[in-house]
Amino acid sequence: MSPLKELQDTNYEDLPNLEPNFIDYRVNSASFRKPEKIGHFSSDLYKKNRTREMRFDESNLSYLDLPQSLDYLQLDLTEGYDRFKHINWANPSIDKLDEMLKWILKNRHLLESGNQAKPLDFDFITQRGVFTRIMCTPIVSDEWHIGFSKFKGTIYICPFFNDHDENESNFERLNMASYGGYRFEHYITKSKHQDTRMYDNNFSPTLHEYSALLKSKIHSMANRNGYHSLLYVAEIDCLEDKEQDSTRMENFVEIKTTSKINSHIQDENFHRYKSCKWWAQSKLVAIDRIICGYKENNLTTVTSIETLYVDDIARRAxxxxxxxxxxxFLDHFLTYVQNLLKNENDPSKVFLFSKERNSSTITCKKVLYSGNLLIIPDWYVNAFKCKEKRIKCEMNTIIIITVEHINILHPEQCGSCS
Known part of the structure; x- marks a missing residue:
């Protein structure tokens, strides 16, 4: 989804820009509560057509299966690329928050607050990658586009991406790098139900993802309530060991690749452009280890593997x-958005925040007709409306029974609930 292209045909209202000093985020200190895993689902991602299929199970859970020696390796990240280079590996699938919203509806009884005005007991619902982008904004000068919509007291956040055009001069490099990341993960993991490693001959453009649902809080110095309650989904790479408990996030590891670090300058560049994102991604899901493959030979071959500890990354940087x-920064930015949307509650309205690469200015537009930028789909909104109608009908049933002593009209007979 390209927000800039979409906005060309959309009515919107420009809101004031946020300049670098729009908040003094260095004053006071927010803290993050260790997240708790409350659910999971599996997804098959078909890279050929960028579609997905999900299941409410752990069928795509995999675990780490490293080679015996972690040095002097020759793991070819381009293996099989010629067969699949027609596939755009660099672009994300088009799913927005849909899978997460389906999980919420299926598990609503675990999340409800009992408050009809705010039935879900969370201030923000999103994907982990959104929080990662916001958290790294003071450090990394990446481009991002993030949409916010409010429904029944909860703000839903969705990332938007400018698709990589196959005519771009650097498309081949980006595409091969994205393919290589999937290829490395394929080399060193296997299904929980497999006895042998997933070698070259069964690599396909269908990726099998496992996602965890997590809840947490930011104890805030900026928000008058004292905290922001968060629910988010994260795609998780693998368990460290086949026999470990998958309900405990510390039993999982992240998988990454980077160029071999042979000098002080390379180490500094790693921390300037990558390590903050790696640290944030892992801390948000309470994972404390990253399995890092070091690339050489024009970044086409992993020659060694090392375990990095997440807290050590922050200390070294x-x-x-x-x-x-x-x-x-995350605390202050979420507080700013919360205040901006204080009187909003229309799920069809989208507030789009954007930051361009190498710019510290954050722009904001209120999208008046969201179109394909819509974050909260009608089927999700209608599911909540239907439940409200059923509650009203059930209340009416009680009144009929206890007060008027006339025939009972059960909720399933009510036309407003059908």
């Missing part, structure tokens, strides 16, 4: 970034 800035 202290001259370039401070993890406290990340939590503080």
């Amino acid at each position: 202290f001259r370039i970034w401070d993890y406290r800035d990340c939590w503080n």
Whole structure:
């Protein structure tokens, strides 16, 4: 989904820009409560047509299966690429929050607050990647586009992406790098139900993802309520060991690749452009280890593998970034959005925040007709409306029984609920 192309045909209202100093996020200090895993689902991602299929189970859960030696490796990240280079590996699938919203509806009884005005007991619902982008904004000069919509007291957040055009000069490099990341994960993991590693001959453009639902809180110095309650989904790479408990996030590991670090300058570049994102992604899901493959030979071959500890990454990067800035910026930014949408409750309205690469200015537009930028689909909104009608009907049933002593009209007979 390209927000810039979509906006060309959309009515919107420009809101004031947020300049670098729009908040003094270095004042005070927010803290993050260790997240708790409350659910999961599996998805098959078909890269050929960018579609997905989901199941409410752990069928795509995989676990780490490293080679015996972690040095002197020759894991070819381009293996099979010629067969699949017609596939756009660099672009994300088009699913927005749909899978997460389906999980919410199926498990609503676990999440409800008992308050009809705010039935879900969360301030923000989104994907982990959204929080990662916001947290790293003071450190990394990446481009991002993030939409916010409010429904029944909860703000839903969705990332939008500018698709990589196959005519771009650097498309082949981006596409091969994205393919290589999937290829490396394929080399060192296997299904929980497999006895042998997933080698070359069964690699396909259908990716099998496992996602966790997590809840947490940011204890806020900016928000008058004292905290932001969060529910988010994260695609998780693998369990460290086949026999470990999948309900405990510390039993999972992240899988990453980067160029071999052979100098002080390379180490500094790693921390300036990558390590903050790696740290934030892992901290948001309470994972404390990253399995890192180091690439050589024009970044086409992993020659060694190392386990990195997430807290060590933040300590090593202290001259370039401070993890406290990340939590503080996220806290202040979410507070700003919460205040901006204080009187909003229309799920069809989208507030689009954008930051361009190498710019520190954040623009904001209120999209008046959301079109394909719509975050909260009608089927999700209608599911809540239907439940409200049923509750009203059930209340009416009680009144009929206890007060008027006339024939009972059960909720399933009520036309407004059908």
